[in-house]
Amino acid sequence: xxxxxxxxxxxxxxxANANNGNWHTAARWQRFLAADAKxxxxxxxxxxxxxxxxxxxxxxxxxxxxxxxxxxxDRPLIVVLxxxxxxxxxxxxxxxxxxxxxxxxxxxxxxxxxxxxxPSLRQKARVIVQSAPRLARIKPNKTTFDxxxxxxxxxxxxxxxxxxxxxxxxxxxxxxxxxxxxxLDDALAQAARQTMARCSHYxxxxxxxxxxxxxxxxxxQALIHPSVMEGGANVIxxxxxxxxxxxxxxxxxxxxxxxxxxxxxxxxxxxEVLAKLMLRFASDQTFxxxxxxxxxTRSALFEPKRERQLVRQLFxxxxxxxxxxxxx
Numbered sequence: 001x002x003x004x005x006x007x008x009x010x011x012x013x014x015x016a017n018a019n020n021g022n023w024h025t026a027a028r029w030q031r032f033l034a035a036d037a038k039x040x041x042x043x044x045x046x047x048x049x050x051x052x053x054x055x056x057x058x059x060x061x062x063x064x065x066x067x068x069x070x071x072x073x074d075r076p077l078i079v080v081l082x083x084x085x086x087x088x089x090x091x092x093x094x095x096x097x098x099x100x101x102x103x104x105x106x107x108x109x110x111x112x113x114x115x116x117x118x119p120s121l122r123q124k125a126r127v128i129v130q131s132a133p134r135l136a137r138i139k140p141n142k143t144t145f146d147x148x149x150x151x152x153x154x155x156x157x158x159x160x161x162x163x164x165x166x167x168x169x170x171x172x173x174x175x176x177x178x179x180x181x182x183x184l185d186d187a188l189a190q191a192a193r194q195t196m197a198r199c200s201h202y203x204x205x206x207x208x209x210x211x212x213x214x215x216x217x218x219x220x221q222a223l224i225h226p227s228v229m230e231g232g233a234n235v236i237x238x239x240x241x242x243x244x245x246x247x248x249x250x251x252x253x254x255x256x257x258x259x260x261x262x263x264x265x266x267x268x269x270x271x272e273v274l275a276k277l278m279l280r281f282a283s284d285q286t287f288x289x290x291x292x293x294x295x296x297t298r299s300a301l302f303e304p305k306r307e308r309q310l311v312r313q314l315f316x317x318x319x320x321x322x323x324x325x326x327x328x
Contacts, residue, residue, distance in 0.1 A: 006051035006319065008037040011044060013060035020152065021234045022056050024210065025080070025130060029054065032308040033315055052318055054078040058085040058099035069102035076318035079103035083231035083253050084156065086116045105318055109232025110256025126314065130234055131307035135242045138219040144176040145282045148220035150213055150235040151227065152181040153188040158226045163195040164271035165278065166202045175201055175282055177224065178216060182207035218242040222281055228268065230254060237302040245291035247277050258298060264291045
């Protein structure tokens with residue numbers, strides 16, 4: 001341990017050009033820790049000594065986690081768990097379980113995720129809900145009733161349920177769904193193009209920079225989030241912080257963000273119920289206002305000041321524990 005500012009490496013399986021949740025988390029945590037440490041971000045650990053290593057994604061960062069744990073067994077190794085880590089890979093991927101066991105600290109992004117961990121792992125886990133700054137509402141389109149969906153085209157985000165729901169909306173409805181996300185799957189990209197060609201209610205905008213995406217969210221009436229699995233979706237936070245309610249699939253990751261009593265859920269993969277929920281939201285002002293109120297009650301959880309405090313507390317707790325291990 002040095003008296004100078006400690007070093008910290010954040011390992012993210014995606015960097016800025018990916019424009020995804022892992023990168024945004026890494027960049028945000030780098031800012032939060034700037035006063036406490038010299039923080040770098042990389043795709044993998046290069047073997048250089050660092051005082052603390054933070055790895056996003058137990059599966060995709062498994063090699064880095066294993067190498068660091070072997071090289072520096074007494075140094076803090078913080079692993080941030082994603083939705084695929086928790087809800088898919090831990091069941092059949094030994095590397096993910098090894099990553100969790102090797103970690104000195106585990107982080108989950110919403111409280112329901114703790115229930116997915118074995119008691120031995122839960123003891124070293126803590127919840128750090130992600131954050132986004134508030135963004136004022138932007139005047140919505142007057143001629144259409146716009147929903148927004150944000151997520152790269154891949155199976156975990158279940159874009160096909162969204163597309164089926166849009167096709168079930170009557171032609172006379174003013175509803176329009178704007179879908180933002182890069183094409184990570186050729187078949188899903190083709191499905192998006194076909195849906196656009198056949199259905200005037202749907203527009204796929206492709207991938208956009210985060211500031212542009214946030215403005216689209218702030219201009220929309222509500223966010224649609226049909227994911228199959230989520231560790232703790234940034235886009236739900238961005239919607240709530242833009243005063244846009246959410247229509248979300250009933251899955252653990254979404255429940256942990258919005259609460260078990262939230263009224264805007266639909267069964268996973270059920271396009272028919274999602275379409276009915278969209279129509280109800282567009283026509284029932286009392287229901288829409290209720291969802292807005294419920295989202296507003298969650299807003300305090302998503303404040304950057306709160307996340308920053310929790311991230312810094314995690315970092316400093318890890319350093320204190322390391323110091324005790326060395327001196328003890």
